[in-house]
Amino acid sequence: MLSIVLLWRRTCAGSLRRFQRARREGIRRQLVISALIVSVAVIAGVLRYSGAPDIVVFVVSAVALAGLAWLVSTATEAIGGHFGPAVTGVLQSTLGNLPELFVVLFALAGGELVVARTSIVGSLLANALLVLGLVIIVGARRAPDKVMRFDKRLPADTSTLLILAMGTISLLGLSVASADPASHHKEAISAIGSICLLAVYGTWLVRYLRDERAGPQKAKPAGHAAEMRAEQSPLPLSVAAILLGIAGVAAAFVSDWFISALDPALAVLHLSKPFAGLVIVAIAGNAVENVTGIVLASKGQSDLAISVVKNSVSQVALFLYPVLILASLLFSTHLTFQLEPVYIGALVLTAFSLWQITGDGAAYAFEGLSLVALYVILGVVAFFE
Numbered sequence: 397m398l399s400i401v402l403l404w405r406r407t408c409a410g411s412l413r414r415f416q417r418a419r420r421e422g423i424r425r426q427l428v429i430s431a432l433i434v435s436v437a438v439i440a441g442v443l444r445y446s447g448a449p450d451i452v453v454f455v456v457s458a459v460a461l462a463g464l465a466w467l468v469s470t471a472t473e474a475i476g477g478h479f480g481p482a483v484t485g486v487l488q489s490t491l492g493n494l495p496e497l498f499v500v501l502f503a504l505a506g507g508e509l510v511v512a513r514t515s516i517v518g519s520l521l522a523n524a525l526l527v528l529g530l531v532i533i534v535g536a537r538r539a540p541d542k543v544m545r546f547d548k549r550l551p552a553d554t555s556t557l558l559i560l561a562m563g564t565i566s567l568l569g570l571s572v573a574s575a576d577p578a579s580h581h582k583e584a585i586s587a588i589g590s591i592c593l594l595a596v597y598g599t600w601l602v603r604y605l606r607d608e609r610a611g612p613q614k615a616k617p618a619g620h621a622a623e624m625r626a627e628q629s630p631l632p633l634s635v636a637a638i639l640l641g642i643a644g645v646a647a648a649f650v651s652d653w654f655i656s657a658l659d660p661a662l663a664v665l666h667l668s669k670p671f672a673g674l675v676i677v678a679i680a681g682n683a684v685e686n687v688t689g690i691v692l693a694s695k696g697q698s699d700l701a702i703s704v705v706k707n708s709v710s711q712v713a714l715f716l717y718p719v720l721i722l723a724s725l726l727f728s729t730h731l732t733f734q735l736e737p738v739y740i741g742a743l744v745l746t747a748f749s750l751w752q753i754t755g756d757g758a759a760y761a762f763e764g765l766s767l768v769a770l771y772v773i774l775g776v777v778a779f780f781e
Contacts, residue, residue, distance in 0.1 A: 436456065457650050
């Protein structure tokens with residue numbers, strides 16, 4: 397009996413040592429990556445103020461933005477890991493949009509309305525089509541029966557929220573296209589619509605956090621949740637908070653350098669501003685951080701993978717976009733819900749596709765590939781705009 401107890405204690409001690417060693421290695425790896433990302437941001441600043449070619453500043457700043465988006469996401473996940481999975485998802489989606497927020501604000505300050513508008517649309521499309529499509533492809537191939545299955549409540553909620561946002565955008569688009577009297581008040585309509593969307597999103601968010609806080613504890617033991625958070629977020633709370641602060645400040649500076657170099661770089665690359673906003677800014681500022689969803693899908697954690705992407709889509713449509721519209725009132729260039737007809741059609745098609753593919757809680761690889769293909773087609777359209 398004594399030998400069994402001693403064997404059990406040695407096994408537990410060995411497991412604990414392995415866990416601590418893996419945790420230290422995880423912290424060291426994330427700190428090294430964080431240092432590299434900050435170094436790229438510093439290089440972008442040096443290039444900006446040393447008179448380097450605008451094309452070089454543009455490319456390095458875009459890489460720095462993508463890295464900072466990842467850093468914000470990682471630090472936020474580590475902070476949220478101390479408060480539970482639901483809070484983690486919301487924090488990650490909200491603070492993960494910091495680079496995108498700064499890019500749009502600097503674009504508005506510089507009078508770049510096309511870039512600001514297409515950046516937001518691009519964030520929605522990149523997350524809802526490109527990232528979600530890749531998540532479904534990876535998740536379906538990982539599943540034993542090649543079908544990715546997940547809880548359908550969040551996808552259904554996201555579809556409802558997207559339909560509301562798309563309805564607001566479509567109504568204003570139809571008003572402007574028909575030149576009716578309401579089209580002369582698009583700024584007021586957009587401001588009031590933003591307040592309404594924020595109210596709906598806030599109401600949904602309170603319910604989502606409450607239900608998620610009550611639900612997982614019944615389905616999984618507390619030890620399992622703690623183990624998952626420890627595995628995914630090895631950074632201590634204090635270190636994560638410092639990294640988040642550094643990444644947030646760096647994102648503000650890099651966004652300014654990125655926008656300053658935008659026009660000359662696009663002229664050299666022969667790219668249109670719609671393409672820059674819809675593809676380059678969207679992927680660099682928003683989609684890269686959602687690689688987390690693809691990693692989770694590869695591990696068979698379908699619900700978490702879908703949750704990361706879907707939360708981000710809802711955040712951009714009903715939080716980031718309305719907040720930026722209200723913030724733009726402080727600038728001479730005002731952002732509204734008015735979009736070109738091709739983008740209105742793309743967003744409506746995206747909302748319908750998400751409802752069709754994820755509404756039943758199951759998805760095949762070809763459905764994910766369909767979403768990716770749709771994003772590529774939209775990118776080609778933007779390229780020729």
